[in-house]
Amino acid sequence: MAKFLFVTICTVANLFAFLPVIHGNNFETKATQFFSSGHTNNWAVLVCTSRFWFNYRHVANVLSVYRSVKRLGIPDSHIVLMLADDMACNHRNPKPATVFSHKNMELNVYGDDVEVDYRGYEVTVENFLRVLTGRLPPSTPRSKRLLSDDRSNILIYLTGHGGNGFLKFQDSEEISNVELADAFEQMWQKRRYNELLFIIDTCQGASMYERFYSPNIMALASSQVGEDSLSHQPDLAIGVHLMDRYTFYLLEFLEDIHPASQANMNDLFKVCPKSQCVSTPGHRTDLFLRDPGSVLITDFFGSVRKVEITREAINLTNPTELPQDLTSLRNELKSEALFYVDQLPVADIIHQKPKQKDWHPPDGFILGLWSLILLVFFKTYGIKHLKHIF
Amino acid sequence: MAAPLTLVLILSVTIRAVLFRSSLAELISERVEVVSPLNAWKRVVEGLALLDLGVSPYSGDVFHETPLVIYLFHFVVDYAEIVFMIVDGITAVALYLAVQNYNKNVFRKQKYALEADRYPHDCLELMRSPKEMHYIPLKVAMFYLLNPFTILSCVAKSTCGLNNAVMALFILSTLKGSALLSAIFLALATYQSIYPLTLFAPGLLFLLQRLYIPVNPCRSRFWFFTVQYSVMFIGSLLVIVCLSFFLLGSWDFIPSVYGFILSVPDLTPNIGLFWYFFAEMFEHFRFFFICVFQINVFFYTIPLSVKLKEHPVFLIFMQIAIISIFKSYPTVGDIALYMAFLPVWSHLYRFLRNIFLVSCVLLACTALFPVLWHLWIYAGSANSNFYYAITLLFNVGQILLVSDYFYAYLRREHHLSQGLYLRRKDGSEATLVLK
Numbered sequence: 001m002a003k004f005l006f007v008t009i010c011t012v013a014n015l016f017a018f019l020p021v022i023h024g025n026n027f028e029t030k031a032t033q034f035f036s037s038g039h040t041n042n043w044a045v046l047v048c049t050s051r052f053w054f055n056y057r058h059v060a061n062v063l064s065v066y067r068s069v070k071r072l073g074i075p076d077s078h079i080v081l082m083l084a085d086d087m088a089c090n091h092r093n094p095k096p097a098t099v100f101s102h103k104n105m106e107l108n109v110y111g112d113d114v115e116v117d118y119r120g121y122e123v124t125v126e127n128f129l130r131v132l133t134g135r136l137p138p139s140t141p142r143s144k145r146l147l148s149d150d151r152s153n154i155l156i157y158l159t160g161h162g163g164n165g166f167l168k169f170q171d172s173e174e175i176s177n178v179e180l181a182d183a184f185e186q187m188w189q190k191r192r193y194n195e196l197l198f199i200i201d202t203c204q205g206a207s208m209y210e211r212f213y214s215p216n217i218m219a220l221a222s223s224q225v226g227e228d229s230l231s232h233q234p235d236l237a238i239g240v241h242l243m244d245r246y247t248f249y250l251l252e253f254l255e256d257i258h259p260a261s262q263a264n265m266n267d268l269f270k271v272c273p274k275s276q277c278v279s280t281p282g283h284r285t286d287l288f289l290r291d292p293g294s295v296l297i298t299d300f301f302g303s304v305r306k307v308e309i310t311r312e313a314i315n316l317t318n319p320t321e322l323p324q325d326l327t328s329l330r331n332e333l334k335s336e337a338l339f340y341v342d343q344l345p346v347a348d349i350i351h352q353k354p355k356q357k358d359w360h361p362p363d364g365f366i367l368g369l370w371s372l373i374l375l376v377f378f379k380t381y382g383i384k385h386l387k388h389i390f
Numbered sequence: 391m392a393a394p395l396t397l398v399l400i401l402s403v404t405i406r407a408v409l410f411r412s413s414l415a416e417l418i419s420e421r422v423e424v425v426s427p428l429n430a431w432k433r434v435v436e437g438l439a440l441l442d443l444g445v446s447p448y449s450g451d452v453f454h455e456t457p458l459v460i461y462l463f464h465f466v467v468d469y470a471e472i473v474f475m476i477v478d479g480i481t482a483v484a485l486y487l488a489v490q491n492y493n494k495n496v497f498r499k500q501k502y503a504l505e506a507d508r509y510p511h512d513c514l515e516l517m518r519s520p521k522e523m524h525y526i527p528l529k530v531a532m533f534y535l536l537n538p539f540t541i542l543s544c545v546a547k548s549t550c551g552l553n554n555a556v557m558a559l560f561i562l563s564t565l566k567g568s569a570l571l572s573a574i575f576l577a578l579a580t581y582q583s584i585y586p587l588t589l590f591a592p593g594l595l596f597l598l599q600r601l602y603i604p605v606n607p608c609r610s611r612f613w614f615f616t617v618q619y620s621v622m623f624i625g626s627l628l629v630i631v632c633l634s635f636f637l638l639g640s641w642d643f644i645p646s647v648y649g650f651i652l653s654v655p656d657l658t659p660n661i662g663l664f665w666y667f668f669a670e671m672f673e674h675f676r677f678f679f680i681c682v683f684q685i686n687v688f689f690y691t692i693p694l695s696v697k698l699k700e701h702p703v704f705l706i707f708m709q710i711a712i713i714s715i716f717k718s719y720p721t722v723g724d725i726a727l728y729m730a731f732l733p734v735w736s737h738l739y740r741f742l743r744n745i746f747l748v749s750c751v752l753l754a755c756t757a758l759f760p761v762l763w764h765l766w767i768y769a770g771s772a773n774s775n776f777y778y779a780i781t782l783l784f785n786v787g788q789i790l791l792v793s794d795y796f797y798a799y800l801r802r803e804h805h806l807s808q809g810l811y812l813r814r815k816d817g818s819e820a821t822l823v824l825k
Contacts, residue, residue: 358442359444359464360464361461361637362636365461365637368636372629372633376571379570380571
């Protein structure tokens with residue numbers, strides 16, 4: 001009877017003991033959720049690779065993703081925006097300083113505060129790979145660098161004209177899927193990313209992510225190999241197609257996302273089904289360690305800071321007074337004033353200009369030359385003229 | 391004849407002074423057809439400035455003038471415009487006197503030959519009269535001074551004018567018969583740019599002819615005079631080179647001047663033939679083609695002197711023309727020198743075959759040079775091939791001009807010995823067929 005009572009009391013005590021543990025589990029799950037993605041900062045590399053006016057839609061694609069990404073919190077300092085041509089200030093643009101993504105000019109994605117890091121002819125395969133791998137010349141400014149670390153989640157968005165296994169840059173060069181895969185592997189080995197989301201909106205875009213082999217990469221493409229990505233709608237006033245279908249529906253999807261939304265990657269995979277997009281969007285998640293259903297959209301598209309709200313107040317006290325011995329030491333040190341050595345002897349320069357010494361031909365030369373000339377003169381015209389001189 | 395000459399001189403000085411004061415002067419001094427890396431005024435000023443700063447002007451690739459030019463311009467660099475005008479005047483006067491002398495000799499020889507009845511009777515219309523020969527020296531001076539090429543070269547203050555002056559003085563001293571002066575001026579001209587070395591043969595031939603020494607390798611008199619002349623030439627060249635050493639105290643000027651002329655490292659486009667070839671040449675062929683191109687300049691001396699050994703002054707004309715076409719950095723100033731001689735051969739007019747074509751080609755190319763340069767460099771709608779095509783055409787035109795005059799001269803000589811109208815043995819008209 002006493003044993004039974006003891007056991008029950010133990011069990012109840014254990015239950016009570018476990019209660020805080022269960023609560024703790026609750027906290028732990030919340031804590032694990034808090035730190036689930038493992039990243040502390042977000043970067044975005046947005047690249048438009050085609051130039052010329054009729055490729056307006058590629059610039060509009062990139063600018064709409066840029067806009068969403070900025071709206072969701074990634075600052076310009078963490079976005080590397082590469083636009084191969086300037087559509088807003090193109091002389092064929094009937095509405096200068098604007099780039100529209102919806103017809104009837106509903107949405108100007110150019111805005112007032114766009115910061116383009118690589119523009120025009122700077123958008124080359126070499127520069128793109130250098131940005132990704134970080135191997136830039138020392139003189140490159142910070143705005144042109146991808147300063148990610150091993151806790152960065154990077155969004156890479158490419159758009160332009162592509163084919164099976166390549167993406168065309170500027171109508172003159174190409175990047176192949178192998179090069180891209182190697183660049184990502186370099187990034188992985190240099191610990192330049194925590195997780196990478198790669199989105200590509202080109203024809204046969206799925207071929208670009210076929211060759212990836214580094215961990216923690218998730219890839220989306222607008223069309224499979226053998227399919228073309230189509231453009232969405234032309235605007236008759238501007239005269240060109242404004243957006244590509246995939247990015248158009250991606251933009252619509254992203255417009256519903258706000259920094260606190262819990263939408264995950266599975267929703268992103270459903271963007272632009274074949275009925276809307278004509279091409280079949282593809283995705284690749286086999287290299288990604290986490291389950292896509294647990295990956296939030298804002299893990300890549302936004303810069304969601306982990307904030308802890310506390311209700312406790314912390315008192316900041318007066319600056320502490322130094323103990324006595326330290327103050328005496330400080331007085332001792334004060335007696336010897338330290339200053340830099342005179343870097344530029346200004347006084348010397350101002351007051352003592354070195355005199356410009358003119359060059360003079362050496363006297364021997366002048367002597368030799370003129371005596372030769374005289375010799376020749378007298379030889380030619382006879383020695384009899386000599387007496388006229390002397 | 392002094393008065394018209396003075397008038398021409400004053401006119402040319404006025405034109406140059408007007409152009410010096412206008413805004414065209416800077417424009418002209420940057421044109422690649424007028425200045426080359428060897429004789430640009432900008433480089434002379436740069437070299438003198440380097441010297442004032444205590445650095446040898448030959449360090450680096452800026453300055454490619456000889457030390458005597460440094461000495462000359464050290465004192466007169468502020469009066470450069472006047473110096474170049476005077477230099478042009480000296481060239482014109484030297485050419486005037488030389489051609490006057492030559493014409494006198496030609497007329498004298500013709501008179502003796504006529505008296506000795508050495509010409510066939512039907513070529514009396516080929517004889518030259520004093521009346522037609524009276525104005526030739528003035529025309530020569532005028533052709534030189536008022537030639538747009540010379541004016542451009544003078545306004546650009548290119549030291550090509552100095553080279554021309556030295557060569558004109560060489561011609562004058564050779565025609566006057568002074569072997570020493572001729573050797574000294576030839577040495578000076580060779581010292582300035584290597585190519586006047588080819589003028590050694592015509593100078594020697596003329597002096598031999600003047601001293602009535604037949605050009606016969608068996609005769610000792612020929613060798614004696616040749617050795618004398620060459621010793622004078624080589625001796626004065628050595629003296630001048632050693633004197634230049636004493637100016638700056640180093641032998642830097644030899645690779646900088648002569649190495650530069652011979653190895654053509656600078657491929658700035660000009661009106662010559664070197665730049666385009668060497669711009670697209672593989673490195674391992676470069677030395678071979680440098681040798682080929684440089685030998686090409688010197689190569690024509692021997693056959694031409696063999697053919698023209700009785701006519702050394704025409705040989706001088708041909709040589710100067712060949713130098714200015716085939717040298718490594720030609721400019722329009724070089725062309726002006728041999729064009730000044732054209733009035734001397736004005737009696738050959740009836741035998742010239744291509745003169746219309748040549749003049750059209752030369753005029754068109756001269757007009758097209760700045761156009762295609764602008765299209766290539768500034769508008770970007772042409773490329774170097776366009777400019778090179780015009781260069782080629784210009785040089786072809788020049789070669790055609792020179793060979794045309796050569797043909798006409800030889801044909802006249804042929805007629806003077808064989809008769810103007812050929813007759814067969816039975817008196818009917820015959821024609822000459824080139825087999």
